[in-house]
Amino acid sequence: MNRIRPGSVPGWVRDVLLSPERDKPVVAVTTPPKRRDPWMDPELLEASLEGAADVVLLQTGKATWALAEALPDRLDVYGGALRIWWPGLHRASDPYEHELIFVYGEGDAKRAARKIVKSILGESAELSEELVSSLQVATAAPLEPKRRDGREGGPSDRAVEELEDELNSMSADRKRALEENEKLRKKVAELRKKLKSVKGRLESSSGQEDDPLRSGTDFLLGVRLAYARTHDEGTRHQYPLGRMRVGHSFMECLRDLQGVELSKVLEVCAQVASGIAHTIAGREVHQLRAGPAGSRSRTRKSDGAQAWRCALQTHTPGARRLHWWATSGSQEPTVEFASVGHHDDFDIPE
Numbered sequence: 001m002n003r004i005r006p007g008s009v010p011g012w013v014r015d016v017l018l019s020p021e022r023d024k025p026v027v028a029v030t031t032p033p034k035r036r037d038p039w040m041d042p043e044l045l046e047a048s049l050e051g052a053a054d055v056v057l058l059q060t061g062k063a064t065w066a067l068a069e070a071l072p073d074r075l076d077v078y079g080g081a082l083r084i085w086w087p088g089l090h091r092a093s094d095p096y097e098h099e100l101i102f103v104y105g106e107g108d109a110k111r112a113a114r115k116i117v118k119s120i121l122g123e124s125a126e127l128s129e130e131l132v133s134s135l136q137v138a139t140a141a142p143l144e145p146k147r148r149d150g151r152e153g154g155p156s157d158r159a160v161e162e163l164e165d166e167l168n169s170m171s172a173d174r175k176r177a178l179e180e181n182e183k184l185r186k187k188v189a190e191l192r193k194k195l196k197s198v199k200g201r202l203e204s205s206s207g208q209e210d211d212p213l214r215s216g217t218d219f220l221l222g223v224r225l226a227y228a229r230t231h232d233e234g235t236r237h238q239y240p241l242g243r244m245r246v247g248h249s250f251m252e253c254l255r256d257l258q259g260v261e262l263s264k265v266l267e268v269c270a271q272v273a274s275g276i277a278h279t280i281a282g283r284e285v286h287q288l289r290a291g292p293a294g295s296r297s298r299t300r301k302s303d304g305a306q307a308w309r310c311a312l313q314t315h316t317p318g319a320r321r322l323h324w325w326a327t328s329g330s331q332e333p334t335v336e337f338a339s340v341g342h343h344d345d346f347d348i349p350e
Helices: 006-017 042-048 062-070 106-121 129-136 157-206 216-230 233-238 250-255 262-274
Strands: 026-030 054-058 082-085 243-246 306-311 320-327 334-342
Touching: 006 062, 026 042, 042 054, 042 106, 042 129, 054 062, 082 106, 216 243, 216 250, 216 262, 243 262, 250 334, 262 306, 262 320, 262 334
Parallel strands: 026 054, 243 334
Antiparallel strands: 026 082, 306 320, 320 334
16 A cells, blocks of 8 residues: 655656556545544455555545646545546546545445445455454544644644644645636637527528428428328328439429419329329329420430420419329339429420
8 A cells, every 4th residue: 555645756656546557446545534544444444455456545635636737637535435447547637437435424335445445356356354443443633733843732743734734735735626617608708609500500591491492402301291281091001102203494484483483383293203193083194295286295305205294284274284204114103393384384304
């Protein structure tokens, strides 16, 4: 067991605790305030660990204050608590990976010792009888009754030193608390700034949400939503939505469209892409021809796609028609929405 003096703390932290070559855990035992001795005997604790760990003793005060200065935040220990520093400790280590065990009195000492032993030797390990006995008879060490000069009536030099150590420890605690508070304040400010930025982006984009005319991708999303809203599960199972795409001039055509609701266009496009339109007489689905009845049907030379049309409106002057290309054969069947025109409009962009 090694007692770490205040002056040797920085070098010990550098050469031992933070050494990448350290292969054994180090267990720190600290003294509680107003006590010269810890809640448990560190030598008996080290013996109970059977050489699997090194145990050190630090007096709460100057030594633990120096320890806090030498280690990264929240990796120190003081005030009667115990800590296990596992091998591999470094300045960016997570404090929660190196167990800190609080001991508030003699009643906690046995629990803390058992936790240390089991953490290092395994769950089946037990405390030695000597260590248990020492924990049962542990008592607070009295302060020196006399001053060094032998005179009565005042605190001893040792008592004054211990009080100074306690005051220094409290000052160090306050300093650490203030530093931690400042870090938390900055972190909260940073999070608030990020939250404000996210809210700003959401607000700026809220007017664009659910706008099928924004792009071809948004239009196809609108078709899928219309399909999901207007057809029950049974219908969707019988008429699954097929592959779709938007022709090069379809969005421009839609943006110029007047006299028909966009929701109607989305609904009919969903019917076309799922094949439901062919079952609805009012849709008047048929192949698009080059002219009036009797003209030949339209075929796209580049891929052999067939041109089709259906009614978006009926019994309305200038009723609109939806035109699309349908691929088949060796290709995956695809509906390509091409244009929206009037009843007498037989054009379709290729």
